[in-house]
Amino acid sequence: MLVLGPDSACDVCLDGYDNDTKLPYSIQCGHVFCSQCIPSLPRDTCPICRASFSRSEVRRLHVDLDSVKATPEALEAKRLQAAIAKIANEGSSEQNLRQFIQEGKAFLTSQPRAMYKELRTSLKMISYMCDVRSTLKSRERELENISKQVQQLAQLQAENGLLQKQLQSSKKKRQEERDQALAEQLTLKDHAAKAHAAYETMVE
Numbered sequence: 001m002l003v004l005g006p007d008s009a010c011d012v013c014l015d016g017y018d019n020d021t022k023l024p025y026s027i028q029c030g031h032v033f034c035s036q037c038i039p040s041l042p043r044d045t046c047p048i049c050r051a052s053f054s055r056s057e058v059r060r061l062h063v064d065l066d067s068v069k070a071t072p073e074a075l076e077a078k079r080l081q082a083a084i085a086k087i088a089n090e091g092s093s094e095q096n097l098r099q100f101i102q103e104g105k106a107f108l109t110s111q112p113r114a115m116y117k118e119l120r121t122s123l124k125m126i127s128y129m130c131d132v133r134s135t136l137k138s139r140e141r142e143l144e145n146i147s148k149q150v151q152q153l154a155q156l157q158a159e160n161g162l163l164q165k166q167l168q169s170s171k172k173k174r175q176e177e178r179d180q181a182l183a184e185q186l187t188l189k190d191h192a193a194k195a196h197a198a199y200e201t202m203v204e
C-alpha cells in the first residue's frame with residue numbers, strides 16, 4: 001500500500017493531497033501531482049523531469065489518505081479556509097472580520113511563502129472587501145455629518161430670522177415711545193405758551 005506522509009504535497013501547488021479536489025495522480029514518468037494541477041501542466045511535459053506524457057495515460061493513485069496525519073499547520077489552514085467560506089456565505093461583522101484577517105495573516109506569515117496559495121488569495125480578497133466596506137461606511141458617516149451640519153445651519157438661520165423680527169419690533173416700539181414722549185413735550189410747551197399769553201393779557 002502506498003501511504004502518503006504528512007508532508008506529502010503536490011510539487012506544483014505545494015498543497016497536501018486530500019480526498020476531494022487534490023487527489024494524487026501519476027503521469028507516465030512516475031511523478032505525482034494533484035488532480036487540480038495535472039490539467040494545467042504546460043505542453044504535456046513533466047515539470048520535474050521534463051519527460052513528455054500523454055493525458056490519456058494519467059492514472060489516479062490509490063493511496064491510504066486516512067493514515068495521513070494532518071500537521072497542526074495544515075489543520076489551521078483548513079480551519080481558516082472553512083472560516084472564509086463561512087464568511088463569504090453568511091457575512092460577518094466588521095470587527096470579527098478584521099480579527100479574522102489578523103489571525104489569517106499571522107498564520108500565513110509564519111508559513112513558507114509558497115504554501116497555502118489558495119488561502120493566501122482568499123485572505124487577500126476578503127481583506128480587500130473589508131477595506132472597501134469600511135471606506136463606504138466612512139463615506140456614509142461623512143455624508144451623515146454634512147447633512148447634520150446643514151440641518152444645524154438651517155436651524156441657526158431660522159433662529160436668526162426670529163431674532164431679527166424681535167429686533168425690528170422692539171425698534172418700532174422704541175420709536176413709538178419716543179414719538180409719544182415728543183408729543184407730550186409739545187403739548188406741555190403749548191400749555192406753557194398759552195398760560196404765558198393769558199398772564200400777559202392779565203398784566204396789560
Ligand SMILES: [Zn+2]
Nearest residue numbers: 010013034037
Ligand atoms: Zn497541485
Ligand SMILES: [Zn+2]
Nearest residue numbers: 029031046049
Ligand atoms: Zn517526471
